Amino acid sequence: MHAFIWLAMREEVTAPAIPDRFASMSFAPYGRDANPDKGQATTDAQIRSDLDAVAPYTKAVRTYASTGGLEHVARLAAEDGLKVTVGAWIDKDEKRNKLEIDNALEAARKNSNVNAIVVGNESILRAEKTPDELIDIIRKVKSQTNVPVTTGETWDVWLDHPELVSAVDFIAAHILPYWEGVPADQVVDRAINIYERLRAAYPGKRIVIAEFGWPSAGYNRDAAMPGELEQAKVIRTFASRADALGIEYNLIEAFDAPWKSFEGSVGQYWGILDANRELKFPLAGPVAPSTYGATAAIALLLGIAFSIPVFRFARLTLTQALVMVGAGNLVGAWLATVADHWLTHYVVGGNKVTFVISLLLLVPLVIVMLHRVEELATIAFGRAPRRLLRPAHAALPARAPGAPPRAPKVSIHIPAYKEPPEMLKQTLDGIARLNWPNFECLVIINNTPDPAFWEPIEAYCRELGDRFKFVNLPKVAGFKAGALRVGMQQTAADAEIIGVIDADYVVDPNWLRDLVPAFEDPTVGIVQAPQDHRDAHRSLMHEAMNTEYAGFFDIGMVQRNEHDAIVVHGTMCLMRRAAMMEAGDWSSDTICEDTDLGLSIVERGWKSLYTNTRYGWGLLPDDFASFKKQRHRWAYGGMQIVKKHWRRMLPNAGTRLTSAQRREFAIGWVSWLGSESIGALVAILSLLWVPVVLGLGIAVPQRILTMPILFCFGIYILHFIALYRLRVATTPVRMLGAAFAAMAVQFTVAKAVYDSFRYKDLGFARTAKGSWLAGAARAFPALPEAIIGGGLLLSAIGLRMTNWHAVVEVNLFAFALAVQSLPFLSAAVIGWLEGSSLNAVEPWLAMRERARALLPGRIGASEAPIPEKVRS
Incomplete structure (x- = not known):
């Protein structure tokens, strides 16, 4: 084809x-x-x-x-x-x-x-x-x-x-x-x-x-x-x-x-003979592109090379294969065209600068694009997941007649740092309602000298009974990981499973009943459940954040689980104690100690399992600034993990990782940390290049370098919309909000990647949740993004309006600038929305009810109260 x-x-x-x-x-x-x-x-x-x-x-x-x-x-x-x-x-x-x-x-x-x-x-x-x-x-x-x-x-x-x-x-x-x-x-x-x-x-x-x-x-x-x-x-x-x-x-x-x-972009190309003194076209007979056949051959060979990886899929469908092979051949054709352009054009001066830099930055983006196409094809046209742990499959295993069901002891650890006591009490109430006969709960307060935070919790633990242990660590090194290490030392000797939840999570009573039996397989080291939130109804911004989180847990984690390569996150997580000890316990090498420990466990050959059934509901970040701070911590910690573990991703590195696991972890890092940081860098470099184009008349990037930016953005949009519709239980409006939220943290992730090279060890930054200061006046949380995004958009408009001769490359570059402005402007829009009356959910729900009342057969509907279920 x-x-x-x-x-x-x-x-x-x-x-x-x-x-x-x-x-x-x-x-x-x-x-x-x-x-x-x-x-x-x-x-x-x-x-x-x-x-x-x-x-x-x-x-x-x-x-x-x-x-x-x-x-x-x-x-x-x-x-x-x-x-x-x-x-x-x-x-x-x-x-x-x-x-x-x-x-x-x-x-x-x-x-x-x-x-x-x-x-x-x-x-x-x-x-x-x-x-x-x-x-x-x-x-x-x-x-x-x-x-x-x-x-x-x-x-x-x-x-x-x-x-x-x-x-x-x-x-x-x-x-x-x-x-x-x-x-x-x-x-x-x-x-x-x-x-x-x-x-x-x-x-x-x-x-x-x-x-x-x-x-x-x-x-x-x-x-x-x-x-x-x-x-x-x-x-x-x-x-x-x-x-x-x-x-x-x-x-x-x-x-x-x-x-x-x-002499403009054409000054070098008026010759009848090229710079090597070869005639550029025959003087008789038909004329065809001189390098077309060679370019086509290279494109076909590269297309075959990029298509070979489909053979690693054991359960491939025809449509899935066609989509993935099509994308591979498209990339092969693009690379062949780029090579042809380099060999047949005189790339000098400003053109060489834009060409080389653009190409170096585009290659990782194209790799990410291929990964997204693969994920899209697999989810949309591939077979259903096989490894996903579902409640129906996680019931207690059958036992011999008369033998009591096994209920291994679970030690649940709740690290807390300056958490509001009333919020933490709700978390403890959820633990107390667990439908599991054999567990203990350690509440580990760390580095919180103010008694107002911990004294009510100490008293409440006594009230809840002997299962609840209160541990106060006024001074402990190593942030959250340090507190959890101390918690491991005070864990009951007969506890086989360690459960970790954040201080704001209210768990489902069946959490342990449904998931602990998976550890009856002695090779299982981790069972992970997704995060979810119970306060999305607070505002439109919180709805957007919650839906954005859901995409990760319902799309990415499900697919990574098929290769036993999930990202462990430190809440709603169950880990085998023996696996934790073999992996070296909690480490303070990174500020994402949960993902670090989970990867260390998997590297030693332990299996991980994932369920997308919700068993716990926490609180969302209080505001957009906290949302960004949390994402910065995750990305910065992710870079620390990359630095710590990248050698273990290499073949013959002494770990038990399979090739599929290595690939998933490596592509995951590139896809998240790499694409976001490179995308932001490309946008900033494009913005800096605009004055050079306008002031010095230096050429804008060739269309073969601009089109991939637009194409990758199109794939991103298609990937996002299609997979949300297929995997995430949400509405189109919430999905749009999730897209804004996802784009809004691109610059934050990029900054975290930059900071990981600039600062060796940044402190653990707590995400404000359920804060007593919620609603207090705050500075605009997206000023850098607003400046960059505004500059990109104005530059796009300026280039388009001054493109007197309708140069295609200038229009494409302007369009690319406008597209690159979207993540930055998304942050600015959310930052503006946060302080706007439009952020409240109730007026929008009331407006919807009034609109419904105007429909035939809906008279008086607007007078009915808004159900609590709808509100939440």
């Missing part, structure tokens, strides 16, 4: 053949790496070599200067039987002007193959000379030579200055319809029409089209689209028409000029 697409997309054009050589070509004999604008002179050897290269294709050449070695062109061209139109460059440097004229006159005197002298090149257009000044120079030159003398100017200058026409021996008109935005299929007619206009304006005057051409690459200018095939068709058609009509002409130019990056 991939090969067929390449074959179907192959273009081929026909144009009149060139039976003889072209009339003339502009000739700049400089090597590929030379830069005459920096004063570099050419040599006789270079000139002779370049004349040999063009001699088979042209009858004459035109130079633009007579210094820097170009004064020797006429003499050397005679060896190849070529005529020469000698140029004398004229600008504001009068000393150089005199030398240019003297050398041009000398060349005309000594070489009979000189057929004209062109004094100045667009000197009037560039305002380097006035018409009167240039006429004076031309007259002086004419008085000293017998060859025709003229100047090179655009066709409109000749029409505007008849006095200039009178001063020259013939009109040397530059007709370059690309700069007028003329479509390629109208270019030849346009040039002929302009020629006829000049003939009508100046009857009897000899007219030479001294510059005509079409670029083979670069950006479009309005409807003028450069291209390899377009150039071939335009040049061949024009030369054929000009020969038939007896029009004298000179093509611009003989060779591509890599140093001409200052």
Whole structure:
């Protein structure tokens, strides 16, 4: 299928053949790496070599200067039987002007193959000379030579200055319809029409089209689209028409000029021959892209390579395979196109900077895109999960007749640091209602000197009975992990299972009854249940946060569980005590001690199991600032874990991780930490590049580098919407809120990644939940994001509005900037919403009820009270 697409997309054009050589070509004999604008002179050897290269294709050449070695062109061209139109460059440097004229006159005197002298090149257009000044120079030159003398100017200058026409021996008109935005299929007619206009304006005057051409690459200018095939068709058609009509002409130019990056995106690509002195298109027969076949072959090979990983799926469906293979082949085609662009274009200066940096940053994003496509295909078109632990499968195992069911002792640990006592009491009440006969509960208060936080809890534990143990640690090192280590020391000796929950969680009575039996398999080390929250109804912002959390637990964790590679999070988690001890107990090496310990357990060969059934409900962060702080802690801790464990992901690293587990952990880190941080970095670099584009005219990134950003964003949106609809029990409105919440923390995650390189050990930052200070005045929590997002959006608007010539790359870059602004603006919108009256849920519910009351058969519905179930 991939090969067929390449074959179907192959273009081929026909144009009149060139039976003889072209009339003339502009000739700049400089090597590929030379830069005459920096004063570099050419040599006789270079000139002779370049004349040999063009001699088979042209009858004459035109130079633009007579210094820097170009004064020797006429003499050397005679060896190849070529005529020469000698140029004398004229600008504001009068000393150089005199030398240019003297050398041009000398060349005309000594070489009979000189057929004209062109004094100045667009000197009037560039305002380097006035018409009167240039006429004076031309007259002086004419008085000293017998060859025709003229100047090179655009066709409109000749029409505007008849006095200039009178001063020259013939009109040397530059007709370059690309700069007028003329479509390629109208270019030849346009040039002929302009020629006829000049003939009508100046009857009897000899007219030479001294510059005509079409670029083979670069950006479009309005409807003028450069291209390899377009150039071939335009040049061949024009030369054929000009020969038939007896029009004298000179093509611009003989060779591509890599140093001409200052002449817009097309300056390097006007040559009939490339910078390696190879003809860019055949002069007869059909014309097809010269590197198309090689690019297609590379794309197919890469597509096959990227498709091979589908064979690692044991339960693959056809549709799932087609989607994944399609994505792999698409990436292969993109990489082949990038390679072709690099090899066939002159990537120098600002283009090289944008190209190399963009490519380095895009590769990880493309890897993440492939992972998301794989996940999308697996969930949407693959088979149902097999390892997901469900309540129906987690009942107590059957026992021999008369044997009592086994109920291993569970020690539940609740670390608490400055937690509101009333909230913690609710957590303890939930533990007290557990439907499990054999458990203890340790409440571990750490680093909380204020008795107002811990004295009520100590008393409440005494009230609840002997199962509840109160541990107060006024000074303990190692943050939460340090407290949990002490808790392990005070755990009952006969406890086999350790359960960990956060201080704000109210658990389901059947939590242990349903999940502890999974440990009857002696290889199981971890059983993880998802987090959920009971206060999402507080505001629209909290609804968005809660739904965003749900996506991780209902989508990502379910899929990772299929490969026994879940991310352990330190609440609603059950762990085998023996596995914990083998893994080294809680460690303070990272501030995500739960994920660190869970990974250490899995690395030692213990199995992990996951259920997406909710068994506990906590409290959401109080505000957006706390939400960001929590995400920063997770991401910073994630980077600490990467630094600690990455070597164990390597083959033969001495762990018991399977290849599937290594892949899931590595891709998970790249997908979360890498894509978010690279996405934010790309956005900031794009923003910083805008003034360079606007101020210095340096090219925007090529479309092959901009399109992947847009494509990856499209995949992100499709992945998000499709998987939420398939896996998360929510509404479209809540899903939209989740998308805003997910994007809003992109910069926070990126900052955490940056901080992980900047700071060795950041302290554990508690997430404010159920705070007594909730509702207090706070500073705007998304000021950096608002500034960056606003800058990106304004830049996108500015680029679009100033794109006078409808350059596709500029529009794509502007669109990419607008897309890149969305995560930052999402944070700003949530930050604004938090302090707005629109954040309250009740007015929206009341509005919905009033709208329903207006529907037929719903009269009076708005008078009914809003049920508590709806509110929650």
